[in-house]
Amino acid sequence: MFVETSVSRISKHNEELCGDNVEIVETEDSKIIVLSDGLGSGVKANILSTLTTKIASRLLEKGIPLEEVVDTITNTLPVCKERQLAYSTLSILQIFNDGRAYLVEIDNPDSFFVDSKGNISKIDMKKRKVGDKEVKEAHFQLNNNEMIMLISDGVTHAGVGGLLNFGLGWDGIAEHFERIIGKYQSSNKFAEELIEVCNAYYCMEPGDDTTAVIALFREERELILFSGPPKNGERDKEVVDKLISSSGKKVIAGGTSAQIVARELNEELEVSLTYYDPEIPPTSQLDGVDLVTEGLLTLNKTVERITNVNCQEDLPKQKDGATELARLLLESDSIKMLVGKKINPAHQSLRLPENMAIRKQIIKRLVNCLRDKGKKVIVEWF
Amino acid sequence: MEIKVQVCIGTPCHLMGSQNLIEAVQDFNKKTEIDIDVEAVNCLDRCKGAPAVRINDEIYAPTRPKDLIDLIKDKLDK
Numbered sequence: 246m247f248v249e250t251s252v253s254r255i256s257k258h259n260e261e262l263c264g265d266n267v268e269i270v271e272t273e274d275s276k277i278i279v280l281s282d283g284l285g286s287g288v289k290a291n292i293l294s295t296l297t298t299k300i301a302s303r304l305l306e307k308g309i310p311l312e313e314v315v316d317t318i319t320n321t322l323p324v325c326k327e328r329q330l331a332y333s334t335l336s337i338l339q340i341f342n343d344g345r346a347y348l349v350e351i352d353n354p355d356s357f358f359v360d361s362k363g364n365i366s367k368i369d370m371k372k373r374k375v376g377d378k379e380v381k382e383a384h385f386q387l388n389n390n391e392m393i394m395l396i397s398d399g400v401t402h403a404g405v406g407g408l409l410n411f412g413l414g415w416d417g418i419a420e421h422f423e424r425i426i427g428k429y430q431s432s433n434k435f436a437e438e439l440i441e442v443c444n445a446y447y448c449m450e451p452g453d454d455t456t457a458v459i460a461l462f463r464e465e466r467e468l469i470l471f472s473g474p475p476k477n478g479e480r481d482k483e484v485v486d487k488l489i490s491s492s493g494k495k496v497i498a499g500g501t502s503a504q505i506v507a508r509e510l511n512e513e514l515e516v517s518l519t520y521y522d523p524e525i526p527p528t529s530q531l532d533g534v535d536l537v538t539e540g541l542l543t544l545n546k547t548v549e550r551i552t553n554v555n556c557q558e559d560l561p562k563q564k565d566g567a568t569e570l571a572r573l574l575l576e577s578d579s580i581k582m583l584v585g586k587k588i589n590p591a592h593q594s595l596r597l598p599e600n601m602a603i604r605k606q607i608i609k610r611l612v613n614c615l616r617d618k619g620k621k622v623i624v625e626w627f
Numbered sequence: 628m629e630i631k632v633q634v635c636i637g638t639p640c641h642l643m644g645s646q647n648l649i650e651a652v653q654d655f656n657k658k659t660e661i662d663i664d665v666e667a668v669n670c671l672d673r674c675k676g677a678p679a680v681r682i683n684d685e686i687y688a689p690t691r692p693k694d695l696i697d698l699i700k701d702k703l704d705k
Contacts, residue, residue: 500635501637503669516666526645527636527667589638
């Protein structure tokens with residue numbers, strides 16, 4: 246199982262820095278999201294919320310149990326004497342790999358729970374006092390395709406000073422969320438659209454920092470990519486076995502590599518004649534493999550496609566090899582690459598386009614851009 | 628007489644214009660009586676002589692689409 250997280254936010258109008266802060270921490274068996282809203286706005290709020298999230302996440306990273314972290318921070322979070330409010334709010338959501346979840350909210354609006362059918366509800370929280378502060382907490386179990394959204398009050402106040410007198414409120418946000426539930430696949434798009442809605446109600450001049458964080462609990466998506474013939478032909482079978490025996494999506498990038506797999510599997514490789522993009526050679530079909538593309542030119546363009554978007558749903562609706570590969574890669578959480586070291590004489594002797602890189606360089610660029618997008622990538626060289 | 632034309636679309640061949648070769652053969656096919664079986668293939672192992680095209684059993688390196696059509700016409704005449 247996997248916890249997919251997305252953050253979307255806008256700062257208060259005319260403020261350079263956002264007074265809300267989000268940190269996402271990964272431990273061995275869980276993912277922890279920390280959200281804090283600093284009192285006021287601008288630089289001061291930013292410092293306050295950053296301090297809060299950093300302290301919380303560092304303690305959590307070190308393995309201090311969440312309950313203890315909550316107690317420590319609530320006892321140390323300064324309180325404004327005048328307003329009797331904590332200098333920053335705090336929400337922490339910890340989701341374990343088996344779906345166990347622990348949610349703590351201190352002075353932030355109620356979170357949203359979305360079940361796998363798209364029904365939206367509030368989470369039943371227990372209240373307790375830690376020092377002067379009221380701490381709301383809940384322990385529950387997440388099932389496949391269930392989502393939790395944490396928000397700062399800029400979201401529920403959306404419209405104040407703009408189109409609405411009292412802001413959208415929890416119910417208003419829930420209504421909008423319900424409306425777009427079937428529209429997207431990734432949490433990224435939901436968070437983005439809801440923040441856009443808030444911005445619209447604020448008439449593009451947000452009255453407060455507005456942040457939404459979504460955690461989607463779902464099955465992990467794996468992908469294995471084979472590109473480049475092994476230096477030693479005797480390892481061909483080994484590589485093909487690794488490719489075929491892995492679970493998840495299987496991709497081959499490279500004509501020679503594809504022929505090796507076809508030969509080992511005794512299957513026919515069917516090459517398409519369709520050029521969806523004149524710069525990208527056509528893809529091929531091979532039974533048992535999800536996608537077969539040409540090698541370096543396609544990989545180069547794939548890096549470009551991936552770097553230009555936030556998630557796979559923002560990719561152009563094209564069917565060329567690079568877009569298809571970018572889509573599969575962006576959909577996956579962990580990617581394994583089997584890369585051959587055999588030098589293709591064509592790469593060296595041909596006058597390739599300026600930004601063309603030979604296999605090692607292009608693979609490195611692809612790996613880096615995927616890691617930037619939060620994917621786990623392992624490369625095995627042959 | 629059957630003619631089978633396989634155009635390589637591997638990396639260097641693609642850069643040397645295999646798309647144009649494929650289109651040229653497809654256009655030519657519409658204008659002749661004889662049925663030309665045109666296919667794209669992944670690699671003909673002739674990277675230094677790109678673009679590579681296999682007509683029946685022999686591999687050629689036609690520089691321009693016109694050259695490829697001439698080669699095909701030659702084969703048809705024999």
